Amino acid sequence: MDEDIRQQAEEAAxxxxxxxxxxxxxxxxxxxxxxPLMGQNPEFREYGDEIAGVIAPVVNRVNGMDAEAKRDRLEELAPERVEELEAEDEADEHDLPDLPNADDYDEIRMRAAPNPNGPWHIGHARMPSVIGTYKERYDGSFIVRFDDTDPETKRPDLSAYDAILDDIDYLGFEPDEVLRASDRLDIYYDHARELIEKGGAYTCTCPQEEFSDLKNSGEACPHREKDAEQTLSEFEAMIDGEYSSGEITLRVRTDITHKNPALRDFVAFRMIDTPHPREEASEYRCWPMLDFQSGIDDHLTGVTHIIRGIDLQDSAKRQGFVYDYFGWEYPEVIHWGHVQVDAYDVKMSTSSIAEQIDAGDLDGWDDPRAPTLKSLKRRGIRGEAIVDAMVELGTSTSNVDLSMSAVYANNRDMIDEETDRAFFVRDGHENDDTIGPAVEKPIIGGPETGEPPVHPNHEDRGIREIPVEGAVLVEAADVPANGQKVWLKGYGCVKHTRDAFEFTGDEIDVVREGDVEVIHWVPADSSLPMRMRTMDGDVTGYAEPGIAEYEPDDLLQFVRVGFVRIDSVPPSGTEESSGDEPRDRHDEESVTYYAHP
Structure with missing residues (x-):
């Protein structure tokens, strides 16, 4: 790390x-x-392994100041951050704004309406996070309605229904009601019949391109003045499957000269020849368009407030025509901008993720490289950390950026105090040849075991007894020059001499004075082979033997590396190295998923 980067890191820290x-x-x-440091300063990321060591003395110095001195120093360095603190002190207890006209309703009822075409990516988490938070705030209801009325272009995935409900559960919410639109075709048909009788809809056999030309010029198609009796007859034929795809539609009669062509006589029902994948809905061929189906369902389920993207403003206007025909009052609507997520190379769309899985570029929906909730869960990130980050984005109409560092910071606050520490020495990285191989060094003199704490802030949780067994493995970048000292964390000070580490017996003062670096290590013979799965590729290495005592789903912090979730541990432990052959990976290994620094 050059001196300029070091200075920038210290100042930002x-x-x-x-x-x-x-x-x-x-x-x-x-x-x-x-x-936050990495998120605000992308240029630091290539020095990720060194940054913690650079900023630790800075943090210690700050912690030695009293509150008044800290505030004065922050005022000197970054007065805008002091203003931010003051604003937070004065802020309302809620991150989200009040729902409009909430007092006018006996109960607040909101809905998430996913398309069940696959498990959720991170961007999908915003809707349930905000709705679930509003539900708790207003003691309201949270409805999940699967909008699965397009069996062709947005074809449902049968496994996605439960997968999405699992994702919502992971975020910490339980829907009060779960509906599938494909179960409700007869309800939509009945409302279409009523709409026809009210003069609000007509059947149209114009080719799509021909109708589009008429609509754009503000001219009515020749079927617009068709009477209700004929329209009903033809609509019943649509329900009976007597037409093929593209032959006929049912249109809502709006204003053919409306200034917005998108609102002119829009389609309410169309024919689809492709059977729905759900057996219960496979016989239907006449399917509602989303604006019609969603509008009917929002009214029938008593939805009071709808949150939707700013790009869907026309949906509310189209549905408004239907509501006017029925004499219904339209729900309150909040439009928000899109959320964009950093840190991923994979495109944030369900179809793109599915394509990469099918192509073998991703191992599955929970691959650590996938920007999915299932991936975050497997990595050991708590759903609450995601919810808090999403809620902090608010409901602005502007597009907003979600930095994964915000999720990581939330998660770190939640798990740090309860998470045990462990050592993991990296031996290689499938996509980074600057890491590894691990270096074996004999130990001359010194104790037979290292005794680092289980958690540095909780002495009552004891120590980890790590056998030395005559030699240790350390990361290549941590090996000091010949004649230089290094502190093996939880063991003591050693001097690199004669291609070995010689125990010196120095006190911890040599570290505090800044003359000796602190590094992690594992015993050369009894360490546990491990593969750590990360967003950037798999990292191989060796963990201290005590890892074998942990269970899948347990969380650990690998000192100087980051937080991980145990995915699997070999039940038989590890094999002994012969000592005559170069150390190699064993057939069985522990697998962890990397959460974040």
Missing amino acids: EINALFNALKHDSDAQVGAIMG
Whole structure:
């Protein structure tokens, strides 16, 4: 790391540490500021392994200041962050704005209306996060309605219904009601019949291109004045499947000269020859368009407030024509901008993720490289951390950016105190040849075991006894020059000499004075082979033997590496190395999923 980057990191770390300590009225933690630091300064990311060591002394210095000194120093370095603190102190207790006219309703009822074409990516989490938060705030109802009335172009995936409900459960919410639109065709037919009788719809056999030309010029198609009796007859024929795809539609009669062509006599029902994948709906051929189906369902289920994308403003206007025919009052509508997520190379769309899975580029929906909720769950990130980050985005009509560092920071706050520490020495990276191989060094003198704490902030949780067994493995980048000292964390000070580590017996003062670096290590013979799955590819290495005592789903923090979730641990432990052959990977290995720094 060059001196300019080091100085920038120290300056940015000081501001973030001051802000963090003042905001939470406690000591700042290196882990808690790493996420925001990296998110605000992308140029630091290539030095990820070094940044923690650079900022740790800065954080310690900040923690030695009293609150008044911290605030004065932050005012000096970044007065706008002090203003941010003051604004937070004065802010309303809720991150989300009040729902419009909420007092006018006996109960707040909101809905998420997913297309069940696959499990959810991260962007999908915004809707249930906000709706679920409003439900809790207003003691309202959260409806999940699967909008699955397009069996062709947006064909449902039968496994997606449960997968999406699992995703909602992961986020920490339980719907009060779950509906499938494909179960409700007869309801839509009945409302279409009533609409026809009210003069609000007509059947049209114009080719699509021909109708489009008429619509764009503000001219009515020749079927527009068809009487209700004929329209009803032809609509019944549509229901009976007597037409093929593209032959006929049922249109809502609006204003053919409306200034917005998208609102002129839009389609309510069309014919689709492709059978629906759900057996219960496979016989239907006459299917409602989303604007008609969704509008009917919102009224019948008593939805009071709808949140939808700013690009769907025309939907509310189209549905408004139908509501006017029926004499219904339209729900309150909140339009918001799109959420964009950083940190992923994979396109944030269900179809694109599915294509990459089918092509073998991703191992599945929970591949750590996939921008999906299932991936985040498998990596050990709590759903609440995602919800908090999404809620903080608010409901602005502008597009908003979600930095994954915000999710990571939330998660770190939730798990740090309860997560045990462990050592993991990296031995290689499938996409980064600067990592590894691990280096074996004999130990001359010194204790037979290392005794690092289970958690540095909780002495009552004890120590981890790690056998040394005459030699240790360390990361290649941590090997000091010949004649230089290094501190093996939880073991003591050693000097690199004669291609070995010689125990010196120095006290911890050599670290505090800044003369000796602190590194992690594992025993050369009894360490556990491990593969750590990350967003950037698999990392191979060796973990301290105590890892074998943990169970799948347990969380750990690999010291100087990051938080991980245990995915699998070999039941038989590890094999002994012969000592005569170069150390190699064993057939069985533990697998962890990397959560975040």
